Structures are given as structure tokens and as C-alpha cells.
Amino acid sequence: MENNEDVLLNVEKISKSFKDVQAVDELSFQIKKGEIYGLLGPNGAGKTTTIKLILGLLEPEAGDISVLGLNPQKDEIEIKNQVGYVSEEPLIYKSLTPKELFNFIASIRKLDGKTTTPKLAQYLESLSAVEYYERLISTLSRGNKQKIQIIAAIMHDPKILILDEPLTGLDAKSVKVVKEILELHTKRGGAVLFSTHIMEIAEDICDRIGIINQGKMVAEGTMDTLKHLVNAMDEDMDLEDIFLRLTDQDDSINDIVDKLRQTMNS
Amino acid sequence: MNNKQLYKISKFAYKEAFLESQLEMAGSNTAQILEKMEKNSNYMRNQDIVMKVVVALYLAAMVILPVQVYSLLNDAVESGIPSQWAIFAGGVSFSIFFAIQLIFLVTFGVFLSSGFFSGEEFKWLTTLPLSKQDLQKITFFTFFRTVDAQFFVLALGFPITTFFVTKNIFITVISLIISFLNIIFSFGLLAIIGEKLHRIMKNSDVNSKKASIIRVSVMVGYAVLTLGIALSFQMIIPKVGPFFKNYPSNLEQIQLINNILPIIPYPFSSGFLISNLYIYINNQNISTIQMLSPVLGVLVLIIVNLRFYRKVMQKMNNIIFPKIKKLEGIENQKITEIKDIELTILEPVDAFFKRDKKMASRDIQVIMMIVMPILLPLIGYFSMSFGGEDLGDELGTVVMVINLSYWMMSGVLIIYTLMNVERSGSTITQSLPINTRDQAKAKIRWLLIILPISSFIPLILSIGKESFLTNLVFALITMAIGPLTGILTLILRVRLFGKMRYKYVLGEINIAAKVWKWVLIIVIDTIFYVFIVTAFTVIMMTYDLAILSMVFIIGEAVILFILLYFFNRMFPRMNVPKI
Ligand SMILES: Nc1ncnc2c1ncn2[C@@H]1O[C@H](COP(=O)(O)OP(=O)(O)OP(=O)(O)O)[C@@H](O)[C@H]1O
Numbered sequence A: 001m002e003n004n005e006d007v008l009l010n011v012e013k014i015s016k017s018f019k020d021v022q023a024v025d026e027l028s029f030q031i032k033k034g035e036i037y038g039l040l041g042p043n044g045a046g047k048t049t050t051i052k053l054i055l056g057l058l059e060p061e062a063g064d065i066s067v068l069g070l071n072p073q074k075d076e077i078e079i080k081n082q083v084g085y086v087s088e089e090p091l092i093y094k095s096l097t098p099k100e101l102f103n104f105i106a107s108i109r110k111l112d113g114k115t116t117t118p119k120l121a122q123y124l125e126s127l128s129a130v131e132y133y134e135r136l137i138s139t140l141s142r143g144n145k146q147k148i149q150i151i152a153a154i155m156h157d158p159k160i161l162i163l164d165e166p167l168t169g170l171d172a173k174s175v176k177v178v179k180e181i182l183e184l185h186t187k188r189g190g191a192v193l194f195s196t197h198i199m200e201i202a203e204d205i206c207d208r209i210g211i212i213n214q215g216k217m218v219a220e221g222t223m224d225t226l227k228h229l230v231n232a233m234d235e236d237m238d239l240e241d242i243f244l245r246l247t248d249q250d251d252s253i254n255d256i257v258d259k260l261r262q263t264m265n266s
Numbered sequence B: 001m002n003n004k005q006l007y008k009i010s011k012f013a014y015k016e017a018f019l020e021s022q023l024e025m026a027g028s029n030t031a032q033i034l035e036k037m038e039k040n041s042n043y044m045r046n047q048d049i050v051m052k053v054v055v056a057l058y059l060a061a062m063v064i065l066p067v068q069v070y071s072l073l074n075d076a077v078e079s080g081i082p083s084q085w086a087i088f089a090g091g092v093s094f095s096i097f098f099a100i101q102l103i104f105l106v107t108f109g110v111f112l113s114s115g116f117f118s119g120e121e122f123k124w125l126t127t128l129p130l131s132k133q134d135l136q137k138i139t140f141f142t143f144f145r146t147v148d149a150q151f152f153v154l155a156l157g158f159p160i161t162t163f164f165v166t167k168n169i170f171i172t173v174i175s176l177i178i179s180f181l182n183i184i185f186s187f188g189l190l191a192i193i194g195e196k197l198h199r200i201m202k203n204s205d206v207n208s209k210k211a212s213i214i215r216v217s218v219m220v221g222y223a224v225l226t227l228g229i230a231l232s233f234q235m236i237i238p239k240v241g242p243f244f245k246n247y248p249s250n251l252e253q254i255q256l257i258n259n260i261l262p263i264i265p266y267p268f269s270s271g272f273l274i275s276n277l278y279i280y281i282n283n284q285n286i287s288t289i290q291m292l293s294p295v296l297g298v299l300v301l302i303i304v305n306l307r308f309y310r311k312v313m314q315k316m317n318n319i320i321f322p323k324i325k326k327l328e329g330i331e332n333q334k335i336t337e338i339k340d341i342e343l344t345i346l347e348p349v350d351a352f353f354k355r356d357k358k359m360a361s362r363d364i365q366v367i368m369m370i371v372m373p374i375l376l377p378l379i380g381y382f383s384m385s386f387g388g389e390d391l392g393d394e395l396g397t398v399v400m401v402i403n404l405s406y407w408m409m410s411g412v413l414i415i416y417t418l419m420n421v422e423r424s425g426s427t428i429t430q431s432l433p434i435n436t437r438d439q440a441k442a443k444i445r446w447l448l449i450i451l452p453i454s455s456f457i458p459l460i461l462s463i464g465k466e467s468f469l470t471n472l473v474f475a476l477i478t479m480a481i482g483p484l485t486g487i488l489t490l491i492l493r494v495r496l497f498g499k500m501r502y503k504y505v506l507g508e509i510n511i512a513a514k515v516w517k518w519v520l521i522i523v524i525d526t527i528f529y530v531f532i533v534t535a536f537t538v539i540m541m542t543y544d545l546a547i548l549s550m551v552f553i554i555g556e557a558v559i560l561f562i563l564l565y566f567f568n569r570m571f572p573r574m575n576v577p578k579i
């Protein structure tokens, strides 16, 4: 570790299994100040599990996690004071309104009403969610629920943002706004852990990417390093192919495409 | 497509509607239901069958009332009770029978009917190449499926009873026609109420006080009805006999009533038609003119039914082609402006409590949780003291034990329901720096609010009676038992489901052997319950209230102390540094 102070999140050889599935397998990575780190992997790769371990929602079987120098198992509350988390399923209280939800969150976080209100208003406006402020969350569309969840995660100015597939369901404009928010957040010295299974999103948003498959890290680096890796492996391959190959999906995908062609042409 | 095929297709829409209604009723329990479905793919089907069988059996059992009325009418003819009074008593009794059937049908069908009107189940059907007429037929068939069991029981129960009791073909045919008309009326009403309920429950303007009040009263009313209906039927049965025999001396007024009341189409026209016919056939002692008013009432019923039918058809049309309805909805919705946004910061315990309160006003299960503990002692009181006299010593003790049981059960129920509320927003709570002590304290606050009310309500009823003082002392010394049971359950639930290496959480972390853990909780609660109730009964029987008070107050203090010890260990005080 060259510069310890800059490392906001350190994950070292963590493992977690559920009954017969090894969901996370000796996974290690670091996230530094001002960095957006992308956790990229196919469905079931172990992204969500990793995130839950980092937040202390699950207990690792082995390995160490340090968030801002704190242990998620012991210092859960201090960590959550400084982390914002968007979960992959928006299981937010469906029988509340966003207004009630934000009041609840701000109270639990012991935020200051005077300084937080204008921030909240600004976030709601930028994401065009003001008009839904007093409607039942259950009646909102998938994308609007997601916006509420994102705002809930950033309203307390966290140092680290942990986002599990945060762009699901968002329209183009909102995606742009969220990207802008992330940018500003890192400029202030924050860090982002961003999970996605979509290559383009990772490429577009993240400074550094860790590709994981079956709980293991298969490749890590900036976009350039990864591209370099691609060229070294095979001249004809683009990043998409390398992603598929690294995550063992390339053979099967060719097969599937062949079969699809046969069915749809006949 | 022919009707048979369409009827088959409607099965899928019905399944969807049933699921929707189950989820709507489940509220904060939604996740649990989905889990059960995952484990057992037949879960919904079984649920459906069980519910239908129960409702059908209950409806079928209700024919005891007409059987009784027929036999009383027969007695009246033979024993010379004035025929006007027999007609009146029979007519009113039959009408009560029809009315109870209607209330029962509506109460137990209204959520399914409301789920049906959400229209969710037809969304994908409209994407299939089906004609408008076919879609309409499917909608109709789907609604029929929601009431099929009830339909057959209602249509045939009364006529079959009539046939076996009277052995008269003419009355049987008439009763068949009447049953049929009543069914159309009942189902029309069910559909219309269901549709209204759907609009109320789904109303997006959730913040208006008016909407909340309506919603809460709908749900409280529902809870009261479901509890009340079972009891009321049992109360009515023994009253019918005396009702027939105690007639007033002035029968002219009764005759007038007999001529006017049957014009009211439901439920009186059909009730009086049958009782008039029965008396007419058996002793011919009444004028034909008197038959006119029930016939008139039945004709009005037919007209009402026709209107209902058209209205229901139009509402069903709206489900499939909902354009206009949706627009109306949008106009009513509150659109917030940026200047309206303001945060209100509360203490964490208050914030948890307020959140639970908000969710409670929108969730039938939580409402039930609040209403049941308050209602149960009341109903217990009424059903026990139904004789009218003040309760004697022994009976008094029985009532006290029953109430004590209610409060202890309520404590468990409240904790169970509140824990489910926690689940429904788990991903948000997971991300928050929650001091579990605050969270647990907010739950205990619920116990401390609901259960004392529940303790003191029966007391109000005994004001002015001899037993008041005893009841007051009883309420005071047992008031803590319910909350203590609740706290015990809370501690057990968190210990078994929420233990992590360095802390306890209120969410469900250790979900293995879930059923066994709940069994364990129930067993421990039951041991606690048996212990308390035995102690109570033994002391009450052998000593007196003074000794009982002493033992209980000391005992409660000890239990409280033990529970607090565990509570503080699991939810330690914390000084969260504000950064
Ligand atoms: N609570 C659980 N019980 C059992 N198995 C689980 C549990 N949670 C995750 N798993 C398993 O762990 C593996 C990793 O799951 P995880 O949710 O972390 O994947 P993911 O990368 O987030 O996938 P996705 O892109 O679909 O969100 C999967 O095989 C999953 O089935």
C-alpha cells in the first residue's frame, strides 16, 4: 500500500459461501479517494454479496474489510454515517411517501433540517422527482423508485457511495444527472463503489474496473490497462469479447446465438 | 372463441386477481407470502380452495336460521298465534337471514373483488388478439370465478332448505326465484363496493387527512364486521323463538307494517314474500291485497338488479379499457412544488414510531393488530354478559382470565406484526446508522399504548356496576402482563433471528430453521402464559384480591427486571459520535 491515507476502502481476501455456493472467493481490492471503482460481473458473480459484506450486512467467513479504517462488523454505525448505499432491489417502504421516507431517514441520521432541506430539494429537482414527493412509493414507477433510493443515499453527504446497479430503470436524462453527481462527489474527495453487469456502463462511468466471476477477481485495472490486456490476448477481440471470455461466457454465447439464428430464420 | 374456451382463459386472470388480493391484504407481510409461494407452488391454489370452502360452509350453515323460522311459522299456525304477527316475525327473520348472508358475502369477498378491479390481471390479456366482446366475457367469467362457490351455496341453500322443510313445490320455486334475485343484488353490491374500495385503497392522494380517515375507517370497519358477524349470528339464533312468542296486543300497527315494509326491495320484500306465502298456503287467513306489497318490492328489486347489472358491466368495461379512469386519477393527485419541500427532524425513537404509525394507517394487517386487542376484550365482555345480569364471582374470574389471555396474545401479535413492518423496508434500514436500542424502544412504545387501552376499555363498560371496583383493581394489577409478554417475545425473536457476531439486529439474519424458532418462541410464550394464568386462578380462588395484587405486583416487578437485564444487554446504550 503506497499511500495509506488515500485508501478509503480496503477489501482483503474475503470469502463468503451460502450452503453449496461459493459466492465470494478470496476477493481483494482497494478504492482510493476520488475514484469510481466498478465491480463488473455477470449475474450471480458475487457483486451484491461483496457489497453486503462491506456494509456489515453479512459476515465474511475469512478475510478483512476496512472502510475508512473501520471494521464493518464492529463499527457498523460509524461506517453507515459516512456511507451511502443504494441496494439492487428497491425494497423501500412502499406504503410511505418519499416525504415521509426522507423525514424518517434524516431523523435517524440526525441531520440538520435547515441545511439538508435545500439539498434535498435540489436533488429532487435535478432528478425531476419533486412532483412525486407526496405520493405513495408503491405507486411510483421503477425508475422513480430508484431515484428516491439514490437521493436517500446521498442526502447526508457520505464519503463513500456504494451503489448496486444504481442505473436500473433510469431514463437517459437521469442517468446523466447521476453521473454528474458521482463526478462531483469524487471531486470533493469521495469514493464510489459501483456494481454493474453491463460493460458499457462500467466503461462509461468507472475510473477503475474489477471484473469478477464466480466470486473471484479475474482482471482489474483502468480501462486502458484492460484494453491493453485485450490486445495482448487477441488482436481481433474488443472489450465486450474479453469481458465475456474472462467470465467464461464466450463459448456459451456463440452457441446460443447459433441456435437463435436457426429458430428465428426458419 | 367459444364461451368454454374463454371461461378457461379467465382462470389465469382469476389466479392473478386472487394473488393481488392476497398481497393487498398481506400489506407488510407481502414478502412472506411471496416466500411461501416460492416454497410451495400450490400455495395460492390451496389458499383459494380453503377460503372458498370455509365461506361456503359458513354460508351453508346459516340455513339453520330459515329452518328454525319455518318450524316456528308452523308452530304459529298450529298454536294460533295471530297470523299478522307470524307474518311479521317470519318476514323479519327471513330478512335478517338474507341481510346476514349479504354482509357475510361482502365482508369476505370484498378484498378479492377489490383486487379484481385493479385490472392488473387483464393487462396482458389485452395484448393478445382477443376481440372486445371476448375480453368482456373473460372479465365477467373472472368475476364469476371469484364468487362461484358462494354463488352455488346462495342459489341453492335456501330453496333446498325450503323444499325439505315445507315439502311444497310452489314455495320452493318462489324461493328459488328469490334466491336468484338476491344473488344478483348481492354480487352487484359486492362488485360496486369492491371497486370503491379499490379506488380508496389505491388513492394516490395519500396525505389528505380525509383519505387517511376513510382508509382507516374502512379497515377498522372491516375488522369489526369480520369479528362481529360470527358472533351476531350466534346471538340471533336463540332470540328468534322468544321473538315469535312475545307478540304485542295491538296488531293493527303490525298489519300496517306488514303492508309497508315489504316494499323495501332488499332484504324485506323477499323475506316477507316467503312468510306471507307460507301463512297464506297454510291457513288462507290473509287478504290477497296484502300479498301485493312484497310482490311490488320484488319487482323493484328486479329493476334495481337491472341497474346494478348495467353499472357493474360498465365498471368491468372500465377495467379493460381504463383510459378515462386513469386521467381522473391524475387530476386528483397532489403535485408537490419545490417550495413545499421541508424536512422535519425527530428523535430516532419518535421517527421509528411515526414511520410505523404512517404505515399502520395504510396496512390492513397493522390496523388489525391495533384494533384486535381493543376489540377482543369488548366482544368477550359482551358475549359473556349477554344474559344481562351483573357477572357473578366465578364468572367474573373466568372473564378476567379470558381478558388476561387476550392481552398476552395481543402482546405477541403486536410484536409479530411490527417485525414484519421492519422487513418491508429492509434495504433502507440496512443502510442507516441505526441504534437498535431506539428501534426496539419504538416497538415497546406500541405495546405501552395499545395494551393499556385494551385493559381499561372493559372497565368503562362496568362503570356503575357492582363489579367496577374489582375490575379496576384487576385492570391495574394485570396491566403490565401484556406488555411484558410482548417484550419477552421481542427479546426471543431478536435473539433467535437477529444475532450477529458483535450485535443484535431487528431484521431477519439467521433464517435457518425458521419454523422451529417460531415454535420455540410460541412454546416459551405459552409456558409463560400458563404460569401467569395458573398463578392468577389459584390465588384468586384460594385467597383474595389483596393477596393477588401483592403477588402480582411483586412478580411483575421481578419479571420486568429480568427482561430489562436482557434488553439492556442486547440493545446497549450507545453514544454515537456525530461526525
Ligand atoms: N441469501 C443467499 N442464500 C443463498 N445463496 C445466495 C444468497 N445470496 C446470494 N446467493 C448466491 O450467491 C451467488 C452470488 O450472488 P450475488 O447476488 O452476489 O450476485 P450478483 O453478482 O450480485 O448478481 P446480479 O448481477 O444478478 O445482481 C449467487 O450464486 C447467488 O445465488
Ligand SMILES: [Mg+2]
Residues within 6 Å of the ligand: A047, A048, A049, A088, A164
Ligand atoms: Mg446483484
